[in-house]
Amino acid sequence: MIKTEHYILNNITAEDIHHIYTGLSDPRVIKYYGVNYNSLTETREQMKWYEDLEANGTGKWWAIRNINSKEFHGAVGFNNHEKEHRKAEIGFWLLPQFWNNGIMSEVMPFALNYAQNEMNIHRIEAYVEEGNESSESLLKRLNFKKEGTLYHSEIKNSKFINVHIYAIILE
Template structure:
Protein backbone atom coordinates (compact mmCIF):
# COMPACT_ATOMS: atom_id res chain seq x y z
CA UNK A 1 0.00 0.00 0.00
CA UNK A 2 1.10 3.51 -0.77
CA UNK A 3 2.33 5.68 2.09
CA UNK A 4 0.15 8.73 1.33
CA UNK A 5 -2.57 9.96 -1.00
CA UNK A 6 -3.69 13.56 -1.17
CA UNK A 7 -6.54 15.67 -2.47
CA UNK A 8 -6.95 19.42 -2.35
CA UNK A 9 -8.30 19.30 1.21
CA UNK A 10 -7.29 15.90 2.61
CA UNK A 11 -4.36 13.61 3.28
CA UNK A 12 -4.53 9.84 3.62
CA UNK A 13 -1.53 8.61 5.58
CA UNK A 14 -0.47 5.47 7.41
CA UNK A 15 -2.12 4.97 10.76
CA UNK A 16 0.45 5.56 13.50
CA UNK A 17 0.60 4.38 17.10
CA UNK A 18 -0.04 8.01 18.07
CA UNK A 19 -3.49 7.73 16.42
CA UNK A 20 -4.69 5.36 19.15
CA UNK A 21 -6.72 8.03 20.98
CA UNK A 22 -8.39 9.16 17.75
CA UNK A 23 -9.19 5.59 16.69
CA UNK A 24 -10.70 4.99 20.12
CA UNK A 25 -12.63 8.27 19.92
CA UNK A 26 -14.20 7.12 16.64
CA UNK A 27 -14.74 3.46 17.36
CA UNK A 28 -16.31 4.13 20.75
CA UNK A 29 -18.57 7.00 19.61
CA UNK A 30 -22.24 5.92 19.55
CA UNK A 31 -22.95 7.73 16.26
CA UNK A 32 -19.95 6.19 14.46
CA UNK A 33 -20.50 2.64 15.68
CA UNK A 34 -24.26 2.79 15.12
CA UNK A 35 -23.71 1.36 11.62
CA UNK A 36 -20.16 0.08 11.99
CA UNK A 37 -19.21 -3.50 12.74
CA UNK A 38 -16.41 -2.78 15.22
CA UNK A 39 -16.50 -0.93 18.52
CA UNK A 40 -14.28 -0.60 21.59
CA UNK A 41 -14.93 0.41 25.18
CA UNK A 42 -11.36 1.22 26.24
CA UNK A 43 -8.02 2.37 24.89
CA UNK A 44 -6.55 -1.00 25.76
CA UNK A 45 -9.20 -2.81 23.72
CA UNK A 46 -8.56 -0.41 20.82
CA UNK A 47 -4.96 -1.61 20.67
CA UNK A 48 -6.39 -4.77 19.06
CA UNK A 49 -7.64 -2.62 16.18
CA UNK A 50 -4.21 -1.06 15.84
CA UNK A 51 -2.66 -4.56 15.61
CA UNK A 52 -5.26 -5.50 12.99
CA UNK A 53 -4.29 -2.47 10.85
CA UNK A 54 -0.63 -3.60 10.91
CA UNK A 55 -1.48 -7.24 10.18
CA UNK A 56 -3.53 -6.32 7.10
CA UNK A 57 -0.51 -4.71 5.51
CA UNK A 58 1.94 -7.38 6.59
CA UNK A 59 -0.26 -10.10 5.09
CA UNK A 60 -0.98 -7.90 2.05
CA UNK A 61 -4.73 -8.42 2.53
CA UNK A 62 -5.53 -4.72 2.75
CA UNK A 63 -4.51 -1.50 4.31
CA UNK A 64 -6.12 1.37 6.18
CA UNK A 65 -5.15 5.03 6.30
CA UNK A 66 -5.91 7.92 8.62
CA UNK A 67 -8.01 10.62 6.98
CA UNK A 68 -6.50 14.00 7.90
CA UNK A 69 -6.95 17.60 6.85
CA UNK A 70 -4.27 18.57 4.36
CA UNK A 71 -3.18 21.72 6.16
CA UNK A 72 -2.76 20.85 9.82
CA UNK A 73 -3.21 17.05 9.64
CA UNK A 74 -6.20 17.07 11.99
CA UNK A 75 -7.44 13.47 12.31
CA UNK A 76 -10.90 13.18 10.71
CA UNK A 77 -11.49 9.43 10.40
CA UNK A 78 -10.15 6.34 8.66
CA UNK A 79 -10.60 4.46 5.42
CA UNK A 80 -9.12 1.43 3.79
CA UNK A 81 -9.34 -1.99 2.26
CA UNK A 82 -10.01 -5.38 3.86
CA UNK A 83 -10.01 -8.84 2.33
CA UNK A 84 -7.88 -7.84 -0.63
CA UNK A 85 -7.68 -10.75 -3.05
CA UNK A 86 -4.96 -10.57 -5.68
CA UNK A 87 -6.30 -13.77 -7.22
CA UNK A 88 -9.80 -12.37 -7.73
CA UNK A 89 -8.60 -8.78 -8.20
CA UNK A 90 -11.01 -7.34 -5.64
CA UNK A 91 -11.16 -5.77 -2.20
CA UNK A 92 -13.63 -4.52 0.38
CA UNK A 93 -13.78 -0.78 1.13
CA UNK A 94 -14.53 0.63 4.55
CA UNK A 95 -14.61 4.11 6.03
CA UNK A 96 -15.72 6.14 9.02
CA UNK A 97 -15.59 9.83 9.91
CA UNK A 98 -15.70 11.47 13.34
CA UNK A 99 -19.17 13.07 13.74
CA UNK A 100 -17.86 16.63 14.16
CA UNK A 101 -16.63 16.42 10.54
CA UNK A 102 -19.79 14.93 8.96
CA UNK A 103 -21.41 16.81 6.10
CA UNK A 104 -18.18 18.29 4.73
CA UNK A 105 -17.92 16.12 1.61
CA UNK A 106 -14.89 14.23 2.88
CA UNK A 107 -15.83 10.83 1.49
CA UNK A 108 -17.07 12.36 -1.77
CA UNK A 109 -13.68 13.96 -2.32
CA UNK A 110 -11.68 10.90 -1.26
CA UNK A 111 -13.55 8.06 -2.98
CA UNK A 112 -12.37 8.89 -6.52
CA UNK A 113 -8.74 8.98 -5.34
CA UNK A 114 -9.10 5.77 -3.31
CA UNK A 115 -10.82 3.91 -6.16
CA UNK A 116 -8.33 5.11 -8.73
CA UNK A 117 -5.49 3.94 -6.51
CA UNK A 118 -7.09 0.50 -6.15
CA UNK A 119 -7.68 0.12 -9.88
CA UNK A 120 -4.44 1.60 -11.19
CA UNK A 121 -1.85 0.82 -8.51
CA UNK A 122 -3.19 -2.37 -6.95
CA UNK A 123 -4.48 -3.62 -10.34
CA UNK A 124 -7.88 -4.52 -8.95
CA UNK A 125 -11.02 -4.95 -11.01
CA UNK A 126 -13.68 -4.73 -8.28
CA UNK A 127 -14.22 -2.76 -5.06
CA UNK A 128 -16.99 -3.95 -2.76
CA UNK A 129 -18.65 -2.15 0.14
CA UNK A 130 -20.99 -3.75 2.67
CA UNK A 131 -23.36 -1.26 4.28
CA UNK A 132 -25.92 -1.86 7.01
CA UNK A 133 -29.36 -1.33 5.46
CA UNK A 134 -30.24 1.55 7.77
CA UNK A 135 -27.04 3.47 6.93
CA UNK A 136 -28.54 5.64 4.20
CA UNK A 137 -25.73 8.22 4.28
CA UNK A 138 -22.99 5.73 3.43
CA UNK A 139 -25.17 4.14 0.75
CA UNK A 140 -25.80 7.56 -0.78
CA UNK A 141 -22.08 8.42 -0.75
CA UNK A 142 -21.26 5.18 -2.57
CA UNK A 143 -24.02 5.62 -5.16
CA UNK A 144 -22.86 9.19 -5.82
CA UNK A 145 -19.42 7.79 -6.72
CA UNK A 146 -20.69 5.19 -9.16
CA UNK A 147 -21.03 2.18 -6.88
CA UNK A 148 -23.89 -0.06 -7.96
CA UNK A 149 -26.29 -1.64 -5.48
CA UNK A 150 -26.02 -5.39 -6.13
CA UNK A 151 -28.44 -6.66 -3.52
CA UNK A 152 -29.52 -7.01 0.07
CA UNK A 153 -28.32 -9.79 2.33
CA UNK A 154 -31.38 -10.10 4.56
CA UNK A 155 -30.75 -10.87 8.25
CA UNK A 156 -27.16 -11.76 7.40
CA UNK A 157 -25.47 -10.55 10.60
CA UNK A 158 -26.26 -10.29 14.28
CA UNK A 159 -25.59 -6.96 15.98
CA UNK A 160 -26.55 -6.18 19.56
CA UNK A 161 -28.49 -9.44 19.69
CA UNK A 162 -30.64 -8.64 16.64
CA UNK A 163 -30.43 -9.66 12.99
CA UNK A 164 -29.50 -6.89 10.58
CA UNK A 165 -29.54 -6.76 6.81
CA UNK A 166 -26.56 -5.61 4.78
CA UNK A 167 -26.49 -3.95 1.35
CA UNK A 168 -23.79 -4.91 -1.13
CA UNK A 169 -22.40 -2.17 -3.36
CA UNK A 170 -19.64 -2.59 -5.92
CA UNK A 171 -17.67 -0.54 -8.39
CA UNK A 172 -15.86 -2.09 -11.33
CA UNK A 173 -12.82 -0.73 -13.12
CA UNK A 174 -13.85 1.08 -16.27
CA UNK A 175 -12.83 -0.70 -19.42
Protein backbone atom coordinates (compact mmCIF):
# COMPACT_ATOMS: atom_id res chain seq x y z
CA MET A 1 0.00 0.00 0.00
CA ILE A 2 1.14 3.52 -0.81
CA LYS A 3 -0.16 6.53 1.10
CA THR A 4 -0.15 10.10 -0.14
CA GLU A 5 -1.57 13.09 1.70
CA HIS A 6 -5.13 12.45 0.50
CA TYR A 7 -5.13 9.01 -1.15
CA ILE A 8 -4.25 5.36 -0.70
CA LEU A 9 -2.98 3.22 -3.55
CA ASN A 10 -3.71 -0.39 -2.74
CA ASN A 11 -4.28 -3.64 -4.56
CA ILE A 12 -7.25 -3.96 -6.85
CA THR A 13 -9.35 -6.77 -5.41
CA ALA A 14 -12.22 -8.90 -6.69
CA GLU A 15 -14.59 -6.62 -4.76
CA ASP A 16 -13.55 -3.73 -7.03
CA ILE A 17 -15.12 -5.30 -10.12
CA HIS A 18 -18.15 -2.98 -9.96
CA HIS A 19 -15.89 0.10 -9.79
CA ILE A 20 -13.72 -1.15 -12.65
CA TYR A 21 -16.82 -1.86 -14.71
CA THR A 22 -18.28 1.56 -13.92
CA GLY A 23 -15.10 3.25 -15.13
CA LEU A 24 -14.30 1.08 -18.12
CA SER A 25 -17.86 1.17 -19.45
CA ASP A 26 -18.28 4.94 -19.12
CA PRO A 27 -18.02 6.61 -22.56
CA ARG A 28 -16.22 9.60 -21.01
CA VAL A 29 -13.51 7.39 -19.48
CA ILE A 30 -13.02 5.08 -22.45
CA LYS A 31 -13.06 7.85 -25.07
CA TYR A 32 -9.25 7.72 -25.11
CA TYR A 33 -8.68 4.44 -23.28
CA GLY A 34 -7.61 1.20 -24.90
CA VAL A 35 -10.11 -1.16 -23.27
CA ASN A 36 -13.80 -1.07 -22.48
CA TYR A 37 -16.41 -3.47 -21.20
CA ASN A 38 -20.13 -3.89 -21.75
CA SER A 39 -20.85 -6.19 -18.80
CA LEU A 40 -19.55 -7.39 -15.47
CA THR A 41 -18.82 -10.72 -17.11
CA GLU A 42 -16.53 -9.02 -19.63
CA THR A 43 -14.93 -6.99 -16.83
CA ARG A 44 -13.72 -10.24 -15.26
CA GLU A 45 -11.14 -10.29 -18.08
CA GLN A 46 -9.71 -7.03 -16.75
CA MET A 47 -9.69 -8.34 -13.19
CA LYS A 48 -7.79 -11.42 -14.35
CA TRP A 49 -5.37 -9.16 -16.23
CA TYR A 50 -4.59 -7.23 -13.02
CA GLU A 51 -3.96 -10.52 -11.19
CA ASP A 52 -1.80 -11.92 -13.98
CA LEU A 53 0.41 -8.83 -14.08
CA GLU A 54 1.57 -9.45 -10.53
CA ALA A 55 1.65 -13.23 -10.82
CA ASN A 56 3.83 -13.03 -13.95
CA GLY A 57 5.95 -10.11 -12.74
CA THR A 58 4.93 -8.02 -15.74
CA GLY A 59 3.34 -5.15 -13.85
CA LYS A 60 1.49 -3.74 -10.88
CA TRP A 61 -1.77 -1.78 -10.72
CA TRP A 62 -3.45 -0.06 -7.77
CA ALA A 63 -6.88 1.21 -6.90
CA ILE A 64 -6.85 4.90 -5.98
CA ARG A 65 -8.95 5.46 -2.87
CA ASN A 66 -9.70 8.44 -0.66
CA ILE A 67 -7.51 8.10 2.43
CA ASN A 68 -10.43 8.83 4.81
CA SER A 69 -13.55 7.43 3.16
CA LYS A 70 -11.76 4.64 1.23
CA GLU A 71 -14.00 5.54 -1.74
CA PHE A 72 -12.70 4.20 -5.08
CA HIS A 73 -11.63 6.99 -7.46
CA GLY A 74 -9.77 5.20 -10.25
CA ALA A 75 -6.68 3.16 -11.03
CA VAL A 76 -3.02 3.63 -11.89
CA GLY A 77 -0.28 1.18 -12.65
CA PHE A 78 2.37 -0.37 -14.79
CA ASN A 79 2.22 -3.12 -17.37
CA ASN A 80 4.46 -4.53 -20.09
CA HIS A 81 7.29 -4.53 -17.57
CA GLU A 82 10.42 -5.68 -19.38
CA LYS A 83 12.88 -6.50 -16.60
CA GLU A 84 15.79 -7.03 -18.98
CA HIS A 85 15.39 -3.49 -20.34
CA ARG A 86 14.21 -1.99 -17.03
CA LYS A 87 11.17 -0.37 -18.60
CA ALA A 88 7.38 -0.48 -18.32
CA GLU A 89 4.27 1.25 -19.59
CA ILE A 90 2.14 3.41 -17.29
CA GLY A 91 -1.63 3.61 -17.45
CA PHE A 92 -4.19 5.53 -15.43
CA TRP A 93 -7.84 6.51 -15.31
CA LEU A 94 -10.31 8.17 -12.95
CA LEU A 95 -14.06 8.04 -12.59
CA PRO A 96 -15.41 11.29 -14.15
CA GLN A 97 -16.74 12.71 -10.87
CA PHE A 98 -13.12 12.91 -9.67
CA TRP A 99 -11.63 14.61 -12.74
CA ASN A 100 -9.82 17.95 -12.38
CA ASN A 101 -9.18 17.58 -8.65
CA GLY A 102 -5.40 17.04 -8.87
CA ILE A 103 -5.65 13.38 -7.90
CA MET A 104 -3.30 12.06 -10.57
CA SER A 105 -0.84 14.91 -9.95
CA GLU A 106 -0.69 13.78 -6.32
CA VAL A 107 -0.54 10.01 -6.75
CA MET A 108 1.58 9.58 -9.89
CA PRO A 109 4.88 10.70 -8.29
CA PHE A 110 4.38 8.01 -5.64
CA ALA A 111 3.69 5.39 -8.32
CA LEU A 112 6.80 6.50 -10.23
CA ASN A 113 8.86 6.27 -7.07
CA TYR A 114 7.56 2.74 -6.50
CA ALA A 115 8.47 1.79 -10.07
CA GLN A 116 12.00 3.04 -9.62
CA ASN A 117 12.71 1.74 -6.14
CA GLU A 118 10.64 -1.45 -5.91
CA MET A 119 10.45 -2.61 -9.53
CA ASN A 120 13.91 -1.37 -10.60
CA ILE A 121 12.42 0.46 -13.58
CA HIS A 122 14.54 3.06 -15.36
CA ARG A 123 12.24 4.07 -18.24
CA ILE A 124 8.47 4.51 -18.19
CA GLU A 125 6.50 4.92 -21.37
CA ALA A 126 3.00 6.31 -21.83
CA TYR A 127 0.95 5.87 -24.99
CA VAL A 128 -1.62 8.63 -25.37
CA GLU A 129 -4.30 8.70 -28.02
CA GLU A 130 -4.26 11.91 -30.03
CA GLY A 131 -6.79 14.36 -28.63
CA ASN A 132 -6.38 13.28 -25.00
CA GLU A 133 -5.14 16.69 -23.89
CA SER A 134 -5.73 16.05 -20.17
CA SER A 135 -3.40 13.05 -20.10
CA GLU A 136 -0.79 14.84 -22.21
CA SER A 137 -0.89 17.83 -19.89
CA LEU A 138 -0.49 15.60 -16.82
CA LEU A 139 2.46 13.75 -18.31
CA LYS A 140 4.18 17.01 -19.25
CA ARG A 141 3.71 18.32 -15.68
CA LEU A 142 5.36 15.12 -14.43
CA ASN A 143 8.37 15.71 -16.76
CA PHE A 144 7.51 13.05 -19.31
CA LYS A 145 8.89 14.01 -22.72
CA LYS A 146 7.01 13.51 -25.96
CA GLU A 147 9.16 11.25 -28.14
CA GLY A 148 6.98 11.03 -31.20
CA THR A 149 3.76 9.93 -32.81
CA LEU A 150 2.69 6.57 -34.15
CA TYR A 151 0.53 7.57 -37.10
CA HIS A 152 -2.49 5.40 -37.93
CA SER A 153 -1.12 2.83 -35.48
CA GLU A 154 -4.44 1.51 -34.18
CA ILE A 155 -8.02 1.18 -35.29
CA LYS A 156 -10.68 2.43 -32.90
CA ASN A 157 -14.36 2.69 -33.78
CA SER A 158 -13.49 1.66 -37.36
CA LYS A 159 -11.06 4.58 -37.78
CA PHE A 160 -7.29 4.79 -37.69
CA ILE A 161 -5.95 6.78 -34.76
CA ASN A 162 -2.60 8.36 -33.95
CA VAL A 163 -0.88 7.62 -30.65
CA HIS A 164 1.70 9.88 -29.01
CA ILE A 165 4.58 8.31 -27.12
CA TYR A 166 5.76 9.94 -23.90
CA ALA A 167 8.55 8.69 -21.67
CA ILE A 168 10.41 9.57 -18.51
CA ILE A 169 13.80 8.34 -17.38
CA LEU A 170 13.97 7.68 -13.62
CA GLU A 171 17.37 8.43 -12.19
